[in-house]
Amino acid sequence: MELRETIITLSYIASAVLFILGLKMLSKPTTAVRGNMISAVGMLIAIVATLLYQGMSYHLIILGMVIGGLVGSIAALRVPMTSMPEFVALFNGTGGLASMLVGWAEYNKLFGHYEADAVPLVTVIATYLAILIGAVTFTGSMVAYAKLAERISGKPVLFKMQQVVNAAIMAIVLICGAVFIINPDTSLALVLFYVAIAVSLVLGVLVTIPIGGADMPVVISLLNSYSGLAACAAGFVIQNTVLIVSGSLVGASGIILTSIMCKAMNRSLANVLFSGFGSAEGAESTGAMQGEVKALSPEDAYYVLEAARSVVFVPGYGMAVAQAQHACRELGELLEQNGAEVKYAVHPVAGRMPGHMNVLLAEANVPYDQLVEMDDINPIIDTVDVAVVIGANDVVNPAAREDPKSPIAGMPIINVDYARTCFVLKRSMRSGFAGVENPLFFKENTRMIFGDAKATLTALISQFKGD
Amino acid sequence: MDPMLLLLFIFVIAIFLGFELISKVPSQLHTPLMSGSNAISGISIVGALMAAGLAGDTVLGAILGLLAVICASINVFGGYLVTNRMLEMFKHKERGK
Numbered sequence: 001m002e003l004r005e006t007i008i009t010l011s012y013i014a015s016a017v018l019f020i021l022g023l024k025m026l027s028k029p030t031t032a033v034r035g036n037m038i039s040a041v042g043m044l045i046a047i048v049a050t051l052l053y054q055g056m057s058y059h060l061i062i063l064g065m066v067i068g069g070l071v072g073s074i075a076a077l078r079v080p081m082t083s084m085p086e087f088v089a090l091f092n093g094t095g096g097l098a099s100m101l102v103g104w105a106e107y108n109k110l111f112g113h114y115e116a117d118a119v120p121l122v123t124v125i126a127t128y129l130a131i132l133i134g135a136v137t138f139t140g141s142m143v144a145y146a147k148l149a150e151r152i153s154g155k156p157v158l159f160k161m162q163q164v165v166n167a168a169i170m171a172i173v174l175i176c177g178a179v180f181i182i183n184p185d186t187s188l189a190l191v192l193f194y195v196a197i198a199v200s201l202v203l204g205v206l207v208t209i210p211i212g213g214a215d216m217p218v219v220i221s222l223l224n225s226y227s228g229l230a231a232c233a234a235g236f237v238i239q240n241t242v243l244i245v246s247g248s249l250v251g252a253s254g255i256i257l258t259s260i261m262c263k264a265m266n267r268s269l270a271n272v273l274f275s276g277f278g279s280a281e282g283a284e285s286t287g288a289m290q291g292e293v294k295a296l297s298p299e300d301a302y303y304v305l306e307a308a309r310s311v312v313f314v315p316g317y318g319m320a321v322a323q324a325q326h327a328c329r330e331l332g333e334l335l336e337q338n339g340a341e342v343k344y345a346v347h348p349v350a351g352r353m354p355g356h357m358n359v360l361l362a363e364a365n366v367p368y369d370q371l372v373e374m375d376d377i378n379p380i381i382d383t384v385d386v387a388v389v390i391g392a393n394d395v396v397n398p399a400a401r402e403d404p405k406s407p408i409a410g411m412p413i414i415n416v417d418y419a420r421t422c423f424v425l426k427r428s429m430r431s432g433f434a435g436v437e438n439p440l441f442f443k444e445n446t447r448m449i450f451g452d453a454k455a456t457l458t459a460l461i462s463q464f465k466g467d
Numbered sequence: 468m469d470p471m472l473l474l475l476f477i478f479v480i481a482i483f484l485g486f487e488l489i490s491k492v493p494s495q496l497h498t499p500l501m502s503g504s505n506a507i508s509g510i511s512i513v514g515a516l517m518a519a520g521l522a523g524d525t526v527l528g529a530i531l532g533l534l535a536v537i538c539a540s541i542n543v544f545g546g547y548l549v550t551n552r553m554l555e556m557f558k559h560k561e562r563g564k
Contacts, residue, residue, distance in 0.1 A: 019507055019510075020484065020488065022503070022507075023485075023488055023489060023500075023503070023504065023507070024488050026496070026499060026500050026503045026504075027488070027489050027491070027492045027493075027496060027500055028496075029493065029495065029496060029557065032496060032499055032554050032557065033551070033554040033555065033557075033558055035503070036499070036503050036506075036547065036550045036551055036554055037551070039503065039506070039507055039547075040506070040547045040551075043506070043507070043509070043510065043512075043543055043547070046510060046512075046513055047512060047513070047516065050512075050513045050516045050517060050520075051516065051520070053517065053520065053521070055520075055521060056516075056517075056520035056521060057520055057521075057522075058520065060519040060520070060522065060529060060532055060533045060536065061516055061519050061520050061536055063533065063536075064515070064519055064532075064533045064534075064535075064536025064537045064540060065536055065540045067537050067540070068536060068537040068538065068539065068540025068541045068543075068544065069540045069541075069543075069544045071537075071540075071541050071545075072540060072541035072542065072543065072544030072545030072546075072548070073544045073545065073548055075541075075545050076544065076545040076546075076547075076548035076549040076552065077548060077552070079549065081553075081556075084498065084502075084549070084553070087545070087549060088498075088501060088502050088505060088549070090545075091502075091505055091506075091509075091541065091542050091545045091546045091549070092505050092508070092542075094538040094539070094541040094542045094545075095505065095508045095509050095511060095538070095539065095542035095546075097534075097538045098509070098511045098512065098514075098515050098535050098536075098538035098539035098542060099511040099514070101515065101518070101531050101532075101534050101535035101538065102511055102514035102515055102518055102535050104531050105518035105522070105528060105531035105532055105535060106514075106518065108525065108527050108528050108531060109518075109521075109522075109523060109525075109528060120469075120471050122471040122474070122475070123471070220501065221501060224501055224504060224505050224508070227505065227508040228504070228507075228508045230508075230511070231508050231509075231510050231511040231514075232478065234511050234514045235474075235514070236471075236474060236478075237514070238513075238514050238517060239470065239471075239474060240513060240514065240517075241474065241477055242510060242513060243510055243511065243513055243514060244474055244477050244478050244481065245477060245481045246507050246508070246510040247481075247508065247510065247511075248478055248481035248482045248484075248485055249481060249484065249485040249488070249504070249507065250485075250504045250505070250507050250508040251482065251485065252481075252482050252483075252484075252485025252486045252488075252489070253485055253488070253489045253500065253501075253504045254501075254504065255486075256485075256486065256489050256490065256492075257492075257497060257500070257501055260492075260497070346494065346495075348494055348497075353497075353498055353501065354494075354497030354498060354501055355494055355495060355496065355497030355498035355499070355500075355501075356498060358494060358495035358496075358497070358498065359498045359499075359553055359556070362495070362553075362556045362557050363556050368495075368557075371495060373494055
């Protein structure tokens with residue numbers, strides 16, 4: 001092997017090691033920041049090493065990296081923390097698109113030479129998989145972005161014959177794939193290759209639109225995994241080990257997150273992907289709720305909170321919408337000064353991406369040791385004086401525990417209804433994203449505080465300060 | 468050994484390594500982990516650089532290469548910076564304690 005290629009290969013090994021170390025450190029709170037930087041160094045090494053290849057011309061590369069780097073950096077530095085989920089989806093989509101383009105470019109380069117160059121079968125298959133997975137990742141992530149950014153409705157979109165259409169598309173993908181793989185050199189294969197790109201792009205849209213907003217944590221994790229697998233396929237196309245290793249790592253981590261999210265909702269992945277959960281149909285199965293709703297003004301709520309010895313905040317997506325995390329932390333501090341024990345209980349799937357609430361609370365400087373996970377708060381929830389539910393709905397819905405017919409039956413929830421008093425900060429009586437009625441609102445110890453969560457919290461804060 | 472089989476071997480081992488590496492992650496790190504691994508999937512920039520740098524003479528090849536580099540760069544730069552921003556918030560808080 002030539003010296004230049006030896007150096008490149010050794011650099012790839014180094015960057016693969018740095019990715020592995022980086023990911024390992026990223027999964028521990030104390031080392032996470034350094035982990036991310038180590039993985040970035042790995043990326044830098046991989047990029048520099050690739051630039052060393054013989055015969056590279058740099059003008060397109062420089063142009064592309066300047067444009068992409070600027071767009072990516074500006075977007076990353078400007079995005080507010082509350083928009084984090086959609087931007088992760090956006091970046092994920094561009095990664096998928098890049099893998100698709102790599103597959104396409106390679107086919108464009110090799111077209112007409114496959115037989116003469118004796119290109120291995122694995123490479124041909126990988127080229128097809130790279131454009132397939134890459135395209136699905138791209139449009140799937142764009143739909144996820146649009147849903148998260150509320151450019152389109154977060155409700156599941158279902159239409160008649162959806163499964164038939166999906167099956168037809170899958171059939172086209174398989175047929176195109178078979179013809180392509182048997183002999184990629186023919187002009188028929190070229191046409192079918194383009195058909196496959198178009199159809200895969202449509203497929204990405206079709207598999208994501210039936211999934212409701214509340215299931216987005218699962219979808220984002222899964223798309224993340226796809227983007228890794230797409231990179232992996234691109235790695236087989238250009239026979240590059242560092243792409244294969246890092247793509248696999250991302251693929252595996254995405255699958256792990258996906259399964260954590262599914263477990264947190266007590267549903268299978270298939271159920272999340274295909275059931276159109278939370279569509280109008282699903283909501284009909286629950287009967288009308290009986291009981292009386294007891295509303296409370298912030299002034300009256302203040303007296304209850306003032307006397308409380310222990311308070312638990314349970315945030316949900318509504319807190320992100322109302323941007324109430326700072327007001328929430330401020331109220332928490334005031335309650336602590338007032339002698340109460342304050343905790344924040346976070347459900348694994350609260351919000352729109354894995355760990356969404358943790359990010360928001362971190363942004364508001366909520367101390368680490370006040371964050372508790374569902375499994376730690378539930379055993380002691382009956383000793384809590386006041387549980388304050390801020391913009392959460394399905395993750396505190398007792399129907400999951402009590403009503404075996406409920407669509408969310410069996411989903412682990414934070415049992416706020418077992419607390420001595422439960423405040424629910426909510427705009428109106430509308431049901432959550434899952435479209436399921438919430439019997440919590442009608443419980444004896446529940447008080448509804450209607451209005452914008454941030455305004456309510458601010459009112460409570462000024463009551464405390466006014467004393 | 469057939470180089471392709473070697474690549475498949477690497478692929479399988481790396482998948483298993485990934486599972487072992489990230490099996491127990493505390494929930495506060497779910498977002499950074501996702502966004503950090505998302506940045507790593509920008510490794511397709513290596514393929515994009517080769518597509519753009521060795522594009523040859525075809526116009527289509529040059530366009531595909533350029534677009535691939537742009538997309539992969541957005542993923543890499545955006546992914547790492549966003550992750551870092553998020554993690555910095557976690558760090559401040561610990562120092563404040």
